[in-house]
Amino acid sequence: MKIGVFICHCGENISRTVDCPKVAEVCRNFPGVEYSTNYKYMCSDPGQKLIKDAVLENKLDAIVVGSCSPHMHERTFRNAAISAGINPFLVEIANLREQCSWVHDDVEEATQKAIELVRMALEKVKRDKPLTKIKVNVTKRILVIGGGIAGIQAALDVANAGYEVILVEKEPSIGGHMSQLSETFPTLDCSQCILTPRMVEVYQHPKIKLFTYSEVVKVEGFIGNFKATIKKKARHIIDDRCSGCGLCMENCPIKKKAYNSFEENLAFRPAIYTPFPQAVPNIPVIDETICTHYKNGKCGMCVKVCDREAIDFDQEDTMFVADIGAIIVATGFKLYNIEKKSSGSIYKGYGEYGYGKYRDVIDGLQFERIASASGPTSGEIKRPSDGKVPKKIVFIQCVGSRDESKGISYCSKICCMYTAKHAMLYKHKVHDGEAYVFYMDIRAGGKMYEEFVRRAIEEDNVKYIRGRVSRIYEEKGKYIVKGEDTIAGMPVVVDADMVVLASAMIPHDNAPLLARTIGIPYDKYGFYNEAHPKLRPVESTTSGVFLAGACQSPRDIPDTVSMASAAASKAIILFSSDQLEREPVVAKVNEDICQGCFYCKKVCPFGAIEVKDIKDINGIVFKEVAYINQGVCKGCGTCTATCLSKSIELAGFNNEEIFAQIAAL
Amino acid sequence: MNYGYFPGCSQTSSAKEYDLSLRKVFEKLGFGLEELCDWSCCGATSAHATNHKLSNALALRNIVLAGKQGIKNMVAPCAACYNRLITSQHEISMHPERKNETEELLSEKIPADVKVINVLELFFKIGLAKISENRKRDLNGIKAACYYGCLLVRPMNINNFDDAEQPTSMEMIAEAAGATTIDWNYKLECCGAAHSIVRKDIVLNLSKKIIDDAVLNGANVIITACPMCHTNLDMRQRAMKRKYPEHLMIPVLYITELVGLAMGMNVKDLGIDLHYVNFNYDEYIAEKLIA
Amino acid sequence: MGAYVNKDAKKLQPSFVSANLLTDTLPENNHTPFQKNNSDIPEEIRNRTFQDVSLCYQCGKCSAGCPVRYYMDIAPNKIVRLIQLGFYDEALKSSTPWICAGCLTCSVRCPKEFNLAGFMDAVREIAVKKKVKVKEKDILKFHKAFLNQIKRYGRLYEIGLVGEYKMKTLDLLSDVETAPGLFLKGKLGLLPDKVKDRKSIKKIFKKTDKKKINKH
C-alpha cells in the first residue's frame, strides 16, 4: 500500500508550535509512506490540487492529512480523494490543530506529539477498507397513526405534497379530542367549525386512505421500507353501502345501556351508533356487548329499517398489510382519572376529592361537553346530578399534574388556559354566577395567552385564589371545597354547586404497547421520546418514525398543528429522493464465528439486530446467528464491544483498526 | 396463632372498657392475646412533639420486649400508640443511622420482625366471617358512623392496610356484626387529640363538628377504635350540651364493644355503662336517640 | 441604583431587596431572605425529618386541610416558607407548631410528599432547645407534665398528669365536669400503674434529656 502524508500549516496556526517540515520529514521514513509533504493551506484549492496531483503522480492508495479536526475538513479531503480516484474512506485525519498546536506551548513536545498522531493515523489507514455509501429504496407512502388534529394535519400536508397516506384511527370516527371541545382558547372560536371541514377534506382526499375503527398491530422493516399490519375491527356495517341516514340508530331499542364516551359519559348511546353527528366517516358501529342480536339472536330492528341492506352481523375483523416508507405517530392523550386506580398503576387517584364519588365534580372534558352547543345540555351549563344551573362553580387547576404523590411531576401545560376559558364561558352563560379558580401558578406563555387569562380576571370577574385545595365533600347538596389562599395566608372555603377539575394530560394506556410495536422509545409515563428535545423535536430516535401532537407531551392545538406540519415535512424530505444514502459506518456480523448468544441484540439501542437462521443444503436450520439490518444500524458499535466472540465489526472502526492505533501510540 | 397485646396507658384507666371488651371479644372468638410483659408508654404526642430521640426510644423499647418474648405479631388497639410504634419502626428501617442511635440508647438490638397491627387489622386477620358466625343479636337498629380519626390509616406510605382517604375496613367489620353503616364526611377529621386537656376549646369545636356531621348523615351511634377519639367524642359531649343546648347526645362505642354486643354480650360486661353518654341497647331497637 | 436609596425607604421598605444596596436604610430586623445561612436550623430539620425544606413548593394544600388552621397565628405552609427564607425567629416564635395536633392530614396529602407533621415536630424541638419564648406555653407545660409521669412510672398516670399540669398552670377548676365523673365511673385508678423495670425508662430519659425539656 502506498500512502501519502500531507501536513498542513494552517497559516501559522499549526506551524507556530509544530515544526511541520520536520513532521513531514520524519513521516516519510515510516513504513508504507510513499510520499510526504507540507503546505500552508491544505484545504485551499491549491492545497487540494496538491493532494490530487501527488496521488496521481505517485499512484497513492491512501492518504493521511495532518490538519485541523476531522469535524472541520474530513469531508473536504474525502472529496479531494474521490476526485483523485481514491475511496473516500481511505482518508485519515491527524488532528494537529485543535488537539495539538493549540493546546501545547512547547515546540519540541508538540512536534513529537504531532508525529505520533500522524503515525496512529497511518496505522489506521493501512487497515481501512474501501467503503461505499449504503443506498436504500424508499416506498413513498406514509402511515399516520391517530386521527386527532395532529394526524389530520399531518395526513393532509403529506397528501397535498402528492404522496399516499394511510390514516389509522382506533375510534369509529376521526377528530380526536378537538372534536369534543366547545370553543378554543385564546380566540374562543368554535372547535367543530374549524375542525369539521378538515375532517371532511381527509375523507375526500384522493391520496388518503382512511382506516377508522382500526389499529396497527405489527410493524416490520426500517426507514423507507416498513411493512405495517392493520387490523380493521368489524363494524358490522358494510361501509360502501351505508348512506349515513341514521335510521338504524333512531330505531335501535337499546338506548340506555352504554355511556356515550364522546359525551364523556354524560349521555347514553344506542347499541348501533356513531360517536357524534358530524362523525367522519358517518358510518355507524354496532356494540356487540349490548346489542340484543348478539345476546339472543333477536331484535334485528336495524336490519329492518336499513333500506340499503348495509348491516352485516357476521362481519369479522380484517387484516391489511401495507408497504410504507415512513410513519407519523399522532395518538394523542387522555385525561388523568381521579378515581382510584388498581394498585399497579403509578397514578394514585384523589381520595380527598372523593375518588369520583360526586356527580357534580367533573373534569375538563366533561365541562367542554356541557358548554358545547352540540353537547348533552345544548350548551347550557347544568349540573349532571340534577340539571340545575350552578350558581357557584369552582375550578381546580393542577389536578394530577405537578403532584408527585399522585404519580406525575410534570405540568400539563394547557390546563391553565382551558380553565380560564371554562371560567369565561361559564360567566358568559351564567351572568349571576360566581366562578372561583384555585391555582398554584398561571402558565400562560403563548401569543395572547396571558392577556386571555387577565381578561377572565379583569373583565369577567373570575376569582382566582392561589392555593391547592385539600378536600372536597358534600354537605346538604353543596360541595364544600376547602382551600387556602396562600397569598393572603387565609383559609378559604367555598360551598360550590359544581366543581371542575383540570386533570392532567397523560398518555393512553396502550401507548407503551404501540411504542413497542413500532420500536420507538417512551418515557416513564408512556409519552414518546423525541430524538433531541430542541433540535429534532418531531423525530423519534428510530429513523423514519416521526411524532406529532400530544402523544409526545401535553400540548395545545397550535403546538400540535405546528408539530404535525413539521413531521409531515420531515416525511416529505425523506420522499424527495428515490433512494436514501447512508454513511457506511454500520456493523456487520461474521456469521461463521457468531455463537448465537444474542447479547448484542439486547444492547442495540436501535433494535437493528435480528435473528437469522443458517440452513444446511437440505434447508434445515442448524444454527441461529445475529443479523444486522443495515438500514436500521446507526453505527454506535455498542454491539461490537458486547460480543464475547468478537463476531461483529463496525465498518471504519473495526478492532484491527483500533488495535493498530493503540499499537502506534 | 397467639398475638401479642400492647394495651397502652389509656387502656388501664380512662379506656378501661376498651381493654375489657377487646379481651372478652377475642377470647370468645377463640383468639389468644398475650399481653406484652412490662410494657411502657409509647411516648405519645408529648415525646415526639418535643424530643424525637426520646420518642423513638420509648416506642421501640416495647418492640425490644416483644422480640424477647418471641412475639411476632402485636396488636396495639390505641390508634396513637399504633401510629407511634409503626412510625418509629419505619423510621429505623429506612434510616440505619437512626437505628444505631436508638439501639445505643436502649443498649439493646431492635428486632426487625415484630409486626404491629391495629384492632381493625386484627379483625380482618381473624376473618369477618368469624364475626358473622358468632352473631347472637340483631343490631339492625344501629346506624353507625365509623370514625377512624386521624392516625389509624395514615400515613399510607408506611401502612396501607386501608385507603388513607376513603377507608372502609371499619364499616366492613360493623356490617359483619350486623349494624348498618352510614356514609359521612368526617370519618378522618382530627378530634383535637392531645389538646384534650390544654386546649379544650379546640377539642370541643372539632369534636362537635364531627358529631354533627355524623348526626346530619343519619347516624345514631359513632364507632371508634381509639381511646383518645373516644374521650374527646364521648366525654366532651356534656360540655357541648352546655355550650350548644340544641346538641344531640349520641353514644360513642368502641368497635370491640359493637362486635361484643352482636355476639350477645351485655352492656355491663363490655363496660359500655362506663361511657358518659348512655347507651341503652333496647332503645336502639326502637331507633330512639338518647338525649 | 441611587434611586432606591431615599429618605422614605424605611417606611416603604420592601422585604425582597438586596441588602448591600440598602444597608443604611434597612430596618433593624434584616428582612433580606436567604441570608442567614450560618444557622444550623435547616440542617437540623433535615437530620430529623430526612427531608429538605426546599422540597415544599408552597402550594398551601397542607394549610387548606389542617383541622386546627383557625387557631394558628401563621399558616402551616408559611412556617415552611419562613424556614426556607431564613426567617427562623418568626417561625420558632409562632404558635403554629404548638397548635399542630400531629394529625398527619397535611403529610398524606402533600403533593411533594413532604412530611409536614414531622417538620412541625422538628420545629417544636428546636424551639425548646433554643429556649424560644413559646407562645402556647401551656401546651409545652402539658408535654412536660406528661413526660414526667412517664419518667416516673413508665406509664401515664392520668391523675398525676392532670394534677401536675394543674399545678403548673394554676388552672385548678376547669376540668371539674370530667375528673369527678371519671372517679365515679371507676375509670381513673387512684394509684399509678407502674412499669417494673423503671430503671430502663429512667436511663432512656437520662440519655436523651440533655437538659432540653425540663430545664426550660
Next chain:
Amino acid sequence: MDKEKWEPKIAAFVCNWCTYTGADLAGTSRIKYPSNTKLIRVMCSGSVDPVFILKAFERGADGVLVSGCHPNDCHYNAGNFHARRRWDFFHKLLDFIGIEKERLQFSWISASEGKKFADVISKITKDIKSLGPFKAYKQMNSEFTVNFPEYNESSNSINKELQ
C-alpha cells in the same frame, strides 16, 4: 528509567460526538494541557471493548481514559450506559488483579466542556505520573493469556515495524 525524565503514555478512547468535540473546543479556546494523552476516536463510548483497554496496557500505556457523552445525552440513546456498566465491572476486575484503579479513568465530557476536557487530561496525567510507569501488565501477561482473536499476528508485525 530516569524517573525525573519519564513521561507517561496515556490512551484515551473518546466518542466522536461529545468528548472528541469537547477536545476540539479546548483547542479552539486555546486551553493548555499536557501532551501525554493521545485520543483514539470511536463512534460511541459504548463501543469501547475491555479488550481495547487491556491491549493499550499491554502496548505500553501507563494509563487509559474512556470518555463519552453525559447520561441521557448519548447520540445513540443508551450506548454510554452500556459503557458505564461495563466499565464498573472492569474497574472491579482491575482492582481484583491489583492494578491501581487510577490507571483507568472514566468521565463524561460534553461537546461544550472544553475546559473540563483539559482538566480531566491534566488530572489523569498527574495521577499517572505519581503512580509511575506501569509494568504490572507485562508481568501479568505471562500469567494470564488474554485472547485477541485474529489479531496477535498483525499487532506483532506492527511492533516489528515500529522498532
